[in-house]
Amino acid sequence: MNAEVLISYFPLYGEAFWLTVRIGLIGIGLAFVIGIVTAFFSYFKVPFFSQLSKVYIELFRNTPLLVQLFFIYFGLPKIGIRISAEVCGVVGLGLLGGSYMAEGFRSGLEAVPKSQTESALALGMTRGQMFFNVIFPEAFSLSVPAIVANIIFLLKETSVFSAISLMDLMFTAKDLIGLYYNTTEALFLLVLFYMVMLLPVSILGNVIEKKVRFKMFGA
Amino acid sequence: MGFEVLFKGSNMLRLLSGMLVALRISLISVLISIVFGVALGSLMSLKKPAITVASKIYLEFIRIMPQMVLLFLVYFGTTKALGINMSAETASIIVFSLWGTAEMSDLVRGALGGIPAIQYESSYSLGMTTFQTYVYVIIPQIIRRMLPLSINLITRMIKTTSLVMMIGIVEVLKVGQQIIEANRKSSPNAAFGVYATVFLLYFVVCYVISMFSKHLEKKWKN
Numbered sequence: 001m002n003a004e005v006l007i008s009y010f011p012l013y014g015e016a017f018w019l020t021v022r023i024g025l026i027g028i029g030l031a032f033v034i035g036i037v038t039a040f041f042s043y044f045k046v047p048f049f050s051q052l053s054k055v056y057i058e059l060f061r062n063t064p065l066l067v068q069l070f071f072i073y074f075g076l077p078k079i080g081i082r083i084s085a086e087v088c089g090v091v092g093l094g095l096l097g098g099s100y101m102a103e104g105f106r107s108g109l110e111a112v113p114k115s116q117t118e119s120a121l122a123l124g125m126t127r128g129q130m131f132f133n134v135i136f137p138e139a140f141s142l143s144v145p146a147i148v149a150n151i152i153f154l155l156k157e158t159s160v161f162s163a164i165s166l167m168d169l170m171f172t173a174k175d176l177i178g179l180y181y182n183t184t185e186a187l188f189l190l191v192l193f194y195m196v197m198l199l200p201v202s203i204l205g206n207v208i209e210k211k212v213r214f215k216m217f218g219a
Numbered sequence: 220m221g222f223e224v225l226f227k228g229s230n231m232l233r234l235l236s237g238m239l240v241a242l243r244i245s246l247i248s249v250l251i252s253i254v255f256g257v258a259l260g261s262l263m264s265l266k267k268p269a270i271t272v273a274s275k276i277y278l279e280f281i282r283i284m285p286q287m288v289l290l291f292l293v294y295f296g297t298t299k300a301l302g303i304n305m306s307a308e309t310a311s312i313i314v315f316s317l318w319g320t321a322e323m324s325d326l327v328r329g330a331l332g333g334i335p336a337i338q339y340e341s342s343y344s345l346g347m348t349t350f351q352t353y354v355y356v357i358i359p360q361i362i363r364r365m366l367p368l369s370i371n372l373i374t375r376m377i378k379t380t381s382l383v384m385m386i387g388i389v390e391v392l393k394v395g396q397q398i399i400e401a402n403r404k405s406s407p408n409a410a411f412g413v414y415a416t417v418f419l420l421y422f423v424v425c426y427v428i429s430m431f432s433k434h435l436e437k438k439w440k441n
Contacts, residue, residue, distance in 0.1 A: 062374065062425035063418055064381035067392060071414040074399075078221060078411035152283075159285035163385065170287055183299040187292055191284065198283045 005185045009176060013189050016172040021197065023086060023166070024158045027093025028151055034094060035101025040131070042102075043109050053102065060099035066160045068092050073164045089161050097154045104150055108143030109135065144212045148205035155198055169193050221412030224402050233398065234413075237391035238420050244308065244383065244390075245376040248315035252376075253369065255316070256323020263324060264331040274324065281321040286379050289314045294386045311383045315376060322372055330364045363439045370432035374425040381421070391417055 038053035040046075060068065069092045073085065083091070112135050120130040162171035173190040177183050225231045263274050281289070294310040297303050305313075334357055342352040384393040395413045402409050 058426060059422060062378075062429060063421045064378040066381040066384075067414070067418050067421055070392060070395075071418050075411040075414035078408040156283075156285040159287040160382065160385075170285075170291075173291065177295060183295050187296050190288055190291065194284060194288055202279070202283055 001184055001188060002182070005180075005182050006189065009182075009185060009189055012172050012176070013169065013193050016167055016169045017193050017197065019166065020158050020161070020168045023089045023161065023168075024093065024155050027090045027158075028097055028154050030090060030094030031097025031101050031150075031154065034098025035105055036136075038098065038102040039105035039109060042106060043131070043135075044127070057099045057102050060095050061103065065092060065096050065157045066163055068096060069160065069164050085161075085164050085166050088164055089158075089166055093154055093157065096157065097150060100150045100153065101147065104143045104146030105139060107146065108139035108141075111142045112138045141212050145209050148201075148209060152198060152201055152205065155201065159194075221406055221408035221410060222416070224398060224406050224409040224412060225416060227402070230398050233394050234391060234416065234420070237389065237394035238424070240388065241380040241383070241390040242377065242424070244311055244388075245315065245373065245380045248312050248319055249369075249373050249376055251312070251316040252319025252323045252372070255320040257327050259320060259324035260327025260331065263328045278321050278325060281318055286314065286318055287382050287385065289318065290382060290386055307383065307386045307388045310386065311380070311388060315379065318379075319372060319376060322375075323369065326365055326368050326372075327361070330361045333364065334360060367432040367436040367439075370428060370435070374428045374432075377425055377428075378421065391420060 038057065041049040041053045044050075069088060072083070072092055073088045076082070116134055116138060117130060120134040121127075125133070158168060159170045161168045162174060165171070169190055173186045176186040225234065259274060262270050284292075290311060293314050294305075294307060297305065297310075338356055338360070339352060342356045347355070380390065381392055384390055384396075389397075395417050399409045399413050
């Protein structure tokens with residue numbers, strides 16, 4: 001391995017790293033919103049919308065992100081919907097993540113005992129208050145392990161963005177290998193940057209999971 | 220809308236055979252993963268410190284790296300570092316097996332750890348040998364717990380095989396691309412129809428399999 005090559009590549013990877021993190025975070029934020037909304041629809045069995053969210057969840061959970069991105073980025077412009085690669089990445093990640101988050105929230109919501117609902121209603125809360133002040137916070141802490149797993153999964157999935165020509169880490173590595181053939185250095189930096197991105201999330205996730213579990217069974 | 224391209228010549232058949240390539244890669248990898256995953260999972264549940272540390276490092280690394288990075292490491296990395304010239308399909312089977320083994324071993328370890336000690340004790344007190352205990356009591360329970368989860372792993376594997384087009388394997392997405400390129404003049408909107416079809420193909424395959432695993436999970440819930 002050549003130190004000079006590593007140093008000269010470093011800024012390129014840094015830029016790609018920020019792009020990946022930025023799109024990843026916005027996409028995950030969008031996934032959260034979509035997940036909460038669809039979980040809300042199916043929890044209250046809102047007519048039409050709950051069926052719609054069920055179809056959406058099954059469609060996006062059972063297809064790979066790469067195929068979804070190809071459809072959004074290359075397919076949709078043919079029927080007049082044209083969006084930039086970055087927006088496409090965010091939307092794709094948000095739609096994929098939304099379906100996974102919805103499943104996570106759903107299992108959390110199902111695990112909240114029925115007595116909680118009944119007590120909240122008996123205290124005179126409206127159904128909205130009950131959902132947002134009682135049921136959802138409890139369900140949220142129950143779904144934390146699933147959410148953490150989903151966040152790591154989604155950050156990993158960002159590696160397919162290079163297919164729609166976003167200059168992410170994968171794209172940079174592929175580009176540099178093609179240009180200069182310094183395969184070892186390019187791959188080493190690729191692994192290093194993904195480690196820097198994902199290892200803290202994974203460790204933090206373990207810590208949070210233990211904390212939540214303690215709250216559930218301890219005290 | 221571009222769906223008409225699929226009915227020209229043998230385009231639909233080509234697309235389906237591309238799907239079969241993806242399915243073949245994932246099926247071979249799943250079979251390898253089950254064998255090695257069960258072996259590694261059983262080793263891990265022995266709780267020998269050296270094995271625990273080594274398998275933890277392996278598991279963490281494999282699970283934290285995107286599969287795409289692993290594909291690049293094996294396909295481009297080994298070629299350069301070791302001078303081995305392997306086909307893209309071999310590389311992808313190696314990567315998916317490494318990944319599947321990691322996931323599988325964790326499932327096996329979890330299932331083994333989830334069997335209450337009472338099950339072993341009762342079998343022994345009934346006069347069963349260790350062999351009989353495992354064959355008649357422990358393993359049937361483990362299979363029941365693991366089968367739905369392993370089927371889930373198959374659908375994840377199938378979804379991940381879409382990545383192999385990035386190292387040059389001609390699977391369903393790549394075939395789709397070729398069809399679109401070839402018909403650029405005659406049907407400029409082919410991209411919509413073809414990619415929608417690929418989307419639905421993946422959906423049908425994975426949906427059927429995951430329905431089956433859900434069905435098993437419910438049936439065996441006892």
